[in-house]
Amino acid sequence: MVVEEGWWMGSLFEELEAREAAARVRVEELEAAIAELSGKLALARDGLERLRVTRETVAEVLAEITPEAATAVVAGTSPEGESVASAYAGAERQVVGVLTVPNWQPGMTSDVLPSLYRDILEVVADAPGPIRAKQIVPRIGLPAETGKIEGTRSKLKRPVERGWLDEEAPGLFTPARRRAAASPNSP
Missing domain, CATH: 1.20.5 (Single alpha-helices involved in coiled-coils or other helix-helix interfaces)
Structure with missing residues (x-):
């Protein structure tokens, strides 16, 4: 054993x-x-x-860059008005950050912005008062889902930082006050 x-x-x-x-x-x-x-x-x-x-x-x-040069760069022309061929033509959605939403300067219109930001500025301008991201989302054609609302809220911060919109209180957006009196056709 x-x-x-x-x-x-x-x-x-x-x-x-x-x-x-x-x-x-x-x-x-x-x-x-x-x-x-x-x-x-x-x-x-x-x-x-x-x-x-x-x-x-x-x-x-x-x-x-001066406002005229910035507008020309976005429009694809030289400051003198000549057309400029770009290797990035048609790739506007791939441009990030500062190039997408330039700092607002006198004389600049929303035409320099991508269509989504122009739509957002138009909705904010048409609102009777301060407006929230969850109110903007359906008006720009997006489903009123949490992800879309948060994404839009994030997008609203760029135009605020760059002088296109004001944020009166956290989450309440209005057209930028200093521009409202200067140009009634501005966003």
């Missing part, structure tokens, strides 16, 4: 050693995967930082 118990204990230790070896291999595999993902994360962070710096640089450059 003693011989059988010793045999059993020997195979138990062999099984534990085999499991430990398998666990060690799995740990090494996971560590290698983590090292690979860490490298990919570092590359992605570098790309993100380059994009952030580029966006800030473009914002600075656009802030220095």
